[in-house]
Amino acid sequence: MSAASSILLSNGTVLLHDEEDHVTPVRADILIIGNKIAEIAPSISPPSPSPDAVDIDCTGKIISPGFVDTHHHLWQTQLKGRHADDLLLDYMYKGNIVFSLFKPEDVFWGQLGGCMEAIDGGTTMVVDHAHINHSADHSESALSATVASGIRSYFCYCPVPQTRAASWAPFKFETSSSSVPDWAATQLADLAAKQPFGNGRVRLGVGFDAYYLPQDVVISIFQNARSAGVKLFTSHYVRNALMGQHSLVNLLDSYGLLKDDILLSHANQALPEDAIQLIAEHAHVSSTPDTELQMAHGAPVCFRPDLHKIASLGVDCHSNNSGDMLTQMRLALQSARGTRNQQFVARGKQPRTVHPTAEQAFNLGTIMGARAVGMGAEIGSLRVGKLADLVIFDGESPGMVCAAAHDPVAAIVLHASVRDIETVIVDGRIRKFGGKLCAVEVENATEVGWPEVAAKLLHSRRRLQEMIETADMDGAREGIIKLFHIDPNNIVEHVA
Numbered sequence: 001m002s003a004a005s006s007i008l009l010s011n012g013t014v015l016l017h018d019e020e021d022h023v024t025p026v027r028a029d030i031l032i033i034g035n036k037i038a039e040i041a042p043s044i045s046p047p048s049p050s051p052d053a054v055d056i057d058c059t060g061k062i063i064s065p066g067f068v069d070t071h072h073h074l075w076q077t078q079l080k081g082r083h084a085d086d087l088l089l090d091y092m093y094k095g096n097i098v099f100s101l102f103k104p105e106d107v108f109w110g111q112l113g114g115c116m117e118a119i120d121g122g123t124t125m126v127v128d129h130a131h132i133n134h135s136a137d138h139s140e141s142a143l144s145a146t147v148a149s150g151i152r153s154y155f156c157y158c159p160v161p162q163t164r165a166a167s168w169a170p171f172k173f174e175t176s177s178s179s180v181p182d183w184a185a186t187q188l189a190d191l192a193a194k195q196p197f198g199n200g201r202v203r204l205g206v207g208f209d210a211y212y213l214p215q216d217v218v219i220s221i222f223q224n225a226r227s228a229g230v231k232l233f234t235s236h237y238v239r240n241a242l243m244g245q246h247s248l249v250n251l252l253d254s255y256g257l258l259k260d261d262i263l264l265s266h267a268n269q270a271l272p273e274d275a276i277q278l279i280a281e282h283a284h285v286s287s288t289p290d291t292e293l294q295m296a297h298g299a300p301v302c303f304r305p306d307l308h309k310i311a312s313l314g315v316d317c318h319s320n321n322s323g324d325m326l327t328q329m330r331l332a333l334q335s336a337r338g339t340r341n342q343q344f345v346a347r348g349k350q351p352r353t354v355h356p357t358a359e360q361a362f363n364l365g366t367i368m369g370a371r372a373v374g375m376g377a378e379i380g381s382l383r384v385g386k387l388a389d390l391v392i393f394d395g396e397s398p399g400m401v402c403a404a405a406h407d408p409v410a411a412i413v414l415h416a417s418v419r420d421i422e423t424v425i426v427d428g429r430i431r432k433f434g435g436k437l438c439a440v441e442v443e444n445a446t447e448v449g450w451p452e453v454a455a456k457l458l459h460s461r462r463r464l465q466e467m468i469e470t471a472d473m474d475g476a477r478e479g480i481i482k483l484f485h486i487d488p489n490n491i492v493e494h495v496a
């Protein structure tokens, strides 16, 4: 949909955060001018007539802040559906390393599909750990798809590319990169100088997992990027038998790199001293309940008392699970409740109260996500002067009716599905309307709608699948075990 000079949302139930993050539903109008929320009031008169002003009747609708997804690999769309019964090791050799087979064109459609699925589900801001950095062209394709989609994003460029397959049958990895390749250093510096992209929507971050490199190399990568203006650094951190028991927080601290621009995805089994250090430096974590619960990362930490304050939520792999934040809020909430309740049940007792609350889950998906990316003053709640990132739910759908009238936050966290999301506005632009994704503008100002994107994705998937079927996947599994120094004795069928 083309840009409107103003958008008036009339008579909706607006979810407003107060200073303590308590959410109150208020019957109100919202006026959007340009890319900002200009006014929230009981009754707003339409601004002076303009042919491109939009007025949306929101009677019976809930208007929520857009969701903030703080950990996602947006390129993986063609790999959807292949990890239903997989663990982390299986995901790495069956899915993630297939990135070596992606051409820049596959990346473009995969990334666009990932962004559009996110928007469809009400995500307006996403931290993309963009580890599809096979070549400069691959990252260029990924970034241009993000810009085209209309989503707001931190595009976290990976200056040390993942190790690629050199041959698939027999399977062999290339030698791991011992530093930042020249082309990646040049591209990172170039993107840092040119950012932001897409009228300010897309900022450059850094995705970094190459902590095996010498200390001075790691430090210089962070220092160079910080001096070039990069404001967000994201790394995977999982402490378990597969990924190792070391403390990444301690390493970052000992290198002098732990600051408020650090966002660690997962942090399962983070040490108590990790939590103390992360909170002291105002760093943040992103829990991704779907992948963490399935793939044996460990329990999600987003409601852990020592980490909750700096937590947020992410989708991680839409190749493995749905790309919407409704699912992540609900899974995080109910798994935390289940774990707590079981402690009472196992002792022959019943809890007096349920904990955590639906509102806490909602906040993890909105305002706390915004703070995790250093944008708490700009997005994550509905307030005059903030950027216009909003989601409009149909409060009278079969799923939400009555729940929305009684408790709109509960309706979103426990009753809503992507189907109930009628309209999504990012940066003052309508990207989903009437329950359907709007067309996006790709190269040469060509507009493509979702059916065309789906056709491109299916074509690309077929090509990739034909190559995957001839690959030596047992060899790939062994290759991953060696590359990550995994002790096979720790992978067992039963525990006593």
Ligand SMILES: [Zn+2]
Pocket (backbone or CB within 6 Å): 071, 072, 073, 129, 236, 265, 316
């Ligand atoms: Zn990840």
